[in-house]
Amino acid sequence: MVDEKPTHHKDAETSEFPREARKWHQEAGLTARAPSGGGGRHMSPGPSCLAPPRRRCLLPPLLGCAMNQNGIRVLLFDIRSPAQTIPEGIQFIRGDIRHLSDVEKAFQDVDVSCVFHTASYGMSGREQLNRNLIEEVNVRGTDNVLQACRKRGVPRLVYTSTCNVIFGGQVIRNGDESLPYLPLHLYPDHYSRTKAVAERKVLEANGSALERSDGVLRTCALRPAGIYGPGEQRHLPRIVNYIEKGLFKFVFGDPKNLVEFVHVDNLVQAHILASEALKADKGHIASGQPYFISDGRPVNNFEFFRPLVEGLGYTFPSIRLPVTLIYCFAFLTEMAHFVLRRLYNFQPFLTCTEVYKTGVTHYFSLEKAKKELGYEAQAFDFQEVVEWFKAHGHGRNPRSRDSEGLVWDGLLVLLLVTVVFMWLYPVILSL
Numbered sequence: 001m002v003d004e005k006p007t008h009h010k011d012a013e014t015s016e017f018p019r020e021a022r023k024w025h026q027e028a029g030l031t032a033r034a035p036s037g038g039g040g041r042h043m044s045p046g047p048s049c050l051a052p053p054r055r056r057c058l059l060p061p062l063l064g065c066a067m068n069q070n071g072i073r074v075l076l077f078d079i080r081s082p083a084q085t086i087p088e089g090i091q092f093i094r095g096d097i098r099h100l101s102d103v104e105k106a107f108q109d110v111d112v113s114c115v116f117h118t119a120s121y122g123m124s125g126r127e128q129l130n131r132n133l134i135e136e137v138n139v140r141g142t143d144n145v146l147q148a149c150r151k152r153g154v155p156r157l158v159y160t161s162t163c164n165v166i167f168g169g170q171v172i173r174n175g176d177e178s179l180p181y182l183p184l185h186l187y188p189d190h191y192s193r194t195k196a197v198a199e200r201k202v203l204e205a206n207g208s209a210l211e212r213s214d215g216v217l218r219t220c221a222l223r224p225a226g227i228y229g230p231g232e233q234r235h236l237p238r239i240v241n242y243i244e245k246g247l248f249k250f251v252f253g254d255p256k257n258l259v260e261f262v263h264v265d266n267l268v269q270a271h272i273l274a275s276e277a278l279k280a281d282k283g284h285i286a287s288g289q290p291y292f293i294s295d296g297r298p299v300n301n302f303e304f305f306r307p308l309v310e311g312l313g314y315t316f317p318s319i320r321l322p323v324t325l326i327y328c329f330a331f332l333t334e335m336a337h338f339v340l341r342r343l344y345n346f347q348p349f350l351t352c353t354e355v356y357k358t359g360v361t362h363y364f365s366l367e368k369a370k371k372e373l374g375y376e377a378q379a380f381d382f383q384e385v386v387e388w389f390k391a392h393g394h395g396r397n398p399r400s401r402d403s404e405g406l407v408w409d410g411l412l413v414l415l416l417v418t419v420v421f422m423w424l425y426p427v428i429l430s431l
């Protein structure tokens with residue numbers, strides 16, 4: 001994703017999507033503002049950018065929208081078309097980051113001043129198990145972006161990394177950017193491993209010479225916690241699906257285990273601040289630097305989702321299971337997926353990595369981001385997420401019958417008995 005020279009909304013009127021863009025504006029509550037000249041310090045998406053409950057919480061379009069609102073021309077490069085019609089002033093280019101020719105095509109005939117590399121693959125669910133694709137998108141894709149930046153003389157690159165580049169299932173409390181990467185074999189999943197490899201490549205590319213100018217490429221990486229917001233499409237629909245199917249019957253791990261999340265608007269703000277902090281007038285302070293980004297409020301993973309469960313009219317589970325038991329269950333599910341994937345590529349209930357990410361304490365200090373980027377996390381109410389789901393037809397019907405729930409309860413008990421049995425089997429044999 002790239003931003004360019006400042007543009008005027010008049011230009012945008014002749015852009016590719018004028019009619020749809022107007023519709024999007026109306027749907028999303030977007031109000032076009034006069035361009036600021038492109039160098040604005042406070043480039044916030046603001047409440048008018050994409051107003052709940054209609055908007056979708058997807059980082060690339062929201063970031064593009066925020067930049068665009070400040071009068072900056074934006075090119076959105078993605079393999080998938082945006083779920084919503086994009087606003088005026090944003091041009092969408094379909095392409096595959098795995099193909100250098102696609103990436104280079106996106107840079108043609110434009111004077112790109114900053115690339116926000118947010119594309120990735122394999123973070124959650126069954127995606128996590130597709131190692132080849134994960135490697136190709138996250139590592140080769142990043143190589144292609146770096147190559148295109150150097151070749152086309154792009155001076156700034158902000159990479160959207162993840163806090164998982166230094167988390168391998170170990171307890172981390174208030175960790176900071178001095179924590180080392182893990183040896184590659186210790187990453188619990190291929191997504192985290194490839195994100196770490198890609199982040200290193202991005203940070204090592206800082207200071208490399210540009211082909212078309214005397215300048216150098218300046219890079220930095222943001223390491224967000226789990227992203228949420230109204231219309232988030234990766235984690236929340238899966239969770240709501242489990243809740244609605246009656247599968248959210250237990251929580252696991254110690255209630256004192258803490259993780260953290262970041263509202264998409266805070267993350268958008270962090271990206272904009274990071275791109276500014278790569279400029280000369282900020283002393284290139286972010287050059288070659290990683291930054292943890294979150295809401296700054298460590299919370300128990302399940303408690304974080306309590307407002308969603310209860311807000312949709314369901315009962316928050318009172319059963320609490322040990323992490324090791326759930327890990328065993330996840331391991332068996334992954335094995336079953338491995339064996340059956342060609343016949344039936346089902347969505348695993350939980351993967352081993354998801355058990356770590358949700359059940360083991362890991363949260364990070366925001367001090368560096370505050371000091372060097374000027375990042376300040378705004379507080380958000382989870383109720384807006386609940387309202388989004390309600391506005392999209394979710395929520396328990398009080399008159400609904402519980403028979404389906406009983407079937408799922410039965411299945412769940414059966415699964416747990418199987419797991420416990422398999423867990424105890426070696427112990428029984430050794431007696």
Ligand SMILES: NC(=O)c1ccc[n+]([C@@H]2O[C@H](COP(=O)([O-])OP(=O)(O)OC[C@H]3O[C@@H](n4cnc5c(N)ncnc54)[C@H](O)[C@@H]3O)[C@@H](O)[C@H]2O)c1
Pocket residue numbers: 058059060077078079080095096097098117118119120121122123137141160161162163195223224225226227228234
């Ligand atoms: N969602 C989270 O909780 C979370 C947490 C930490 C870090 N991150 C990072 O934030 C970024 C955005 O997260 P997200 O959940 O929106 O990610 P996502 O998986 O939805 O993917 C981001 C975008 O990459 C695009 N993409 C995938 N393969 C592509 C390809 N081959 N060519 C071009 N585009 C391709 C997708 O279409 C999508 O629009 C990612 O880099 C992710 O690693 C996300």
